[in-house]
Amino acid sequence: MTHLLRWRPGTLLLGGLLLGACRHPTGTTDATNKNVVWKSDAYTLYRDSVTQGANHARALSATELTSNYQSPANERLSPLLTFKFSINGKDNELPPGQDNTFLALPTAAGAPLETPVITWGQRSQETRPVPTDQFLAPSTQVKIRVDMRPVLAALGQQGYYTTFKGEKIYKADFKHVFVAGTPAPLSWDFDNLHNKTELELHDADGDGIYETTLTFNVPQAAPATAPRWQASLHPAGLPQYKSDYPLADALYNLALEEAKRAVEPDGTFRTGKEWAGVWTRDISYSIILAQAILQPQVGMTSLLRKVSPEGRIIQDTGTGGAYPCSTDRVIWAVAAWEIYKVTGDEAWLKKVYPIVLKSLQDDAQNVYDPATGLARGESSFLDWREQTYPRWMQPVDIYESENLGTNAVHFQANTVLALMARQLGQADVATQHEQVAARIRQAMNERFWQDGPGYYGQYLYGRLYPSLSPRAEALGEALSVWFGVADAARARTVVSKTPTVPFGIPCIYPQIPGIPPYHNDAVWPFVQSFWALAAAQAGNEASLTESMAAVYRPAALFLTNKENFVAGSGDFAGTQINSSNMLWSLSGSLGLVYRILLGMHYETDRLVFRPFVPQAFAGQRTLTGFKYRRAVLDIDVQGFGNEIKTITLDGQPLAGAAVPATLSGRHKIHIELSSQAPAGAPVHRVPNRFSPETPQVTYAGGRLSWPALPGVQEYKILKNGVVVAAGPATEHAVAAPTDVVAEYQVLAVGGNGLQSFASEPLNVGPAPLQVQLETLAPPAAYPYQGFTGAGFVEISTTKNPRLSLPVTVPAAGRYALDFRYANGNGPTNTNNKCALRTLRDAQGRQLGTVVLPQRGVDEWSNWGYSNAVLVQLPAGTSTLTLAYEPANTNMNGAVNQAMLDCLRLRRVE
Secondary structure, eight states: OOOOOOOOOOEEEETTTTEEOOOTTTBBBOOOOTTTEEEOOOOOESEEEEEEEEEEEEEEEETEEOOOOOOTTSSOOOOOEEEEEEESSSSOOSOTOOOOEEEEOOOOTTTOEEEEEEEEOOOOOOSOOOOOOOOOOEEEEEEEEEEEEHHHHOOOOOOSSETTTTTTEEEEGGGOOEEEEESOOOOOOOGGGGGOOEEEBBOOOTTSEEEEEESSOOOGOOOOSSSSSOOOOTTTTSSSEEOOHHHHHHHHHHHHHHHHTTTTTTOOBBBBBBSSOOOOOHHHHHIIIIIHHHHHHHHHHHHHHOTTTTBBOOOOOOOTTTTTOOGGGGGHHHHHHHHHHHHHHHHHHHHHHHHHHHHHHHHHHHTTTTTTSSSSHHHHHHHHOOOOOOTTOOHHHHHHEEEHHHHHHHHHHHHHHHHHHHTOHHHHHHHHHHHHHHHHHHHHHHTETTTTTEESEEEOSSSSSOOOEEEEEEEHHHHHHHTTTSOOHHHHHHHHHHHHHHTOOOEEEETTTOOOOHHHEEHHHHHHHHHHHHHHTOOOOHHHHHHHOOOOOOOOHHHHHOOOEEETTTTTBBOOOOOOOHHHHHHHOOOHHIIIIOOEEEEEEEEOOOBBOGGGGGGGEEEEEEEETTEEEEEEEEBBBSSSEEEEEETEEEEGGGGEOOEEEEEEEEEEEBBOOOOOOOOOOOOOOOOOOOOOOOTTTTTOOOOOOOTTEEEEETTTTEEEEEESSSSSOOOOOOOSSSEEEEEEEESSOOOOOOOOOEEEEOEEEEEEEGTTTTTOOOOOOOOOOTTTTEOOOSSSEEEEEEEESOOEEEEEEEEEEEEEEEEEESSOOOEEEEOOOOOEEEEEEEEEEOOOTTTTTTEEEOOOOEEEOOEEEEEEEEEEEEEGGGGGOOOOOOEEEEEEEEEEE
């Protein structure tokens, strides 16, 4: 799809029933098929079916669907293998954009395929042209070989090997050699290479040549779905839905059945068919979308499973060892409040209130940036580092970043804590957290908003001087609208101007080059459902209609609610990981019915109806046997639009369109909509484009320089987060300051105006000051290497829980303080052993939290820097304290350990 699609709803009167007709991208009415609901060049949604090229799905009844969908992923696979080698599961062989390639074509003699012996760090490129009419044969076996002798020689001669990044890998830390790449079974997921044993290369004969043999395009691995779904679980006790749209009815029942299948024997939610266990953000978003309404008791049980023994919300295993690199756990609070509004259960409210309060008190110390008012931490749900962040960003950089979606979550968590407190008579707590929420909201609108594009930026990132990534982030945009961070005018702008692609709204836009689909270059149905909620809130009918179609299409074709699909093709195959029966996807589908078409909005003492039925879905719909506290409601809605013409309860006008919480017994609600479309609003539909690659910048001799990137028209040079120059040149002269450190970055702008991530920050200026910590506490006795000075100090919950740090600076000013450290307690992408400490001045005032994320499994000679804490210091000596405090409890609880080498001080502007 390489052009804009335009669609406006129209109407067609047929047999006294007002039906939605389709507008072609040209704006003309499609009168050839009165059953068409939505049509684009990508697919067509009918009242009872969906078609996408040769693929079609149909609802035979409300409880039966058929589909002939066949993923094209394995049919025309390119024979070109693209790959890199890896030491210890890190992206450390070649710079970004420089991959090895090999053409896996059968030989004339039928000999086994082998790559050349590729010397580590020396790029090997295929010289043969890639054929356009020849594809990767089924069950193609290829032996992949790499010569590791240069690395082994360096380890033997000097005890370490230096990567292209300048990082040292010490002999004791050299453990595994992997290959990453594409197509499957190769994967670009470096962090999870250790989970795929076939991707590890071995040196069986000890000659320094490591190898593995992989099988590509395995026929039995070809992705497929079942050709038929027929309801097999009796939906007893669950509300029944019926409309004039057989496909929508069948998809409702499919989601309802999968919702029942998602309940484990222990009464908790299973995240997905391929995802066992209870995950904080997954269950929380699912509860918010639909499960508080549908299965509140299972929601309660699941949420309580995600509470630590200390009474804090658990941040699931994640980047750098989880909390506080990832901080979106407080979406739990929003889900808990939603269950309270649905049930009115006071005991539940009293149980969850102290959990939310304690968790947000920890965040006040560890997470909130006093300079911006924003929460630090990873993008909510986008928890795979390379998928949404530049490659240079380490877990500590992610902690320092401030993300749109995560801040929307923190805004709402503080808002609901204030509401909980008021409900429980805790006025002081309520006022405090109302103020925190207001600060976050103000900061989001000041620091994330982009006047030109008309939507919020992705995150603030960098190191000493963060700048805003202008990418759109779908969930963050949606939550900012739906939670009310954006005012009404700004909400309308966000929904009409945030980019969408032909198959839906991608997680981010534009896409990142060289990163395979998962969060990057993918659409997630649950995010699409939140986007539908935002569209309804903003009154954008075109966006809402498209969102509903984008949720219904994949569920119908795949006959299950998949976790995600590729943004460019709409195919469930091709993303790095996927699952059927995905909890938040099915919850999003149900949420379209409950929260939008029927317009259910829960308050503490009533259920308010604010339906929004797009004109394309006009008609009659009923929901029977719906439970609201002590009442059972049978609800029918007629017409279309987002204005209620009449609403009655048992034939009598219903004041405020709201059912009181005191209602009991069975009742009938009838809603007739105005059948007038809201004012027209556009949808910003664009091709699925990719940004340029991130520049790789070096500094020498007073000049920044970087290799030219294809398709780039200009480069922007940032000094301390501000653009100071731009042009086509690939170098830039800088004057080194004598008293403060300046931070430089470069970003690339393509011919389409899309820009890359900014490069890794480079410090230019005077050498930093250092305090060797082994001079302040007994040095550790471990045989780790790569430290500076005479040794290093261990910190844990029992060893050196408090360090006194005398620091001497020659001049008063603002200084960036960080610690060189090692944490070998886990990989960079998972586990829960991120170490953290509180830094205070001599008067006991908190200066900041020092975060020491994991850097690799048992890689204790892998040294890096913590986040920087900005401190105003007088000339001379000051005494600071680094201490382990109760709020520094991590998600592991027991292991909160790191090795500290030295304290670094840099004077900044």
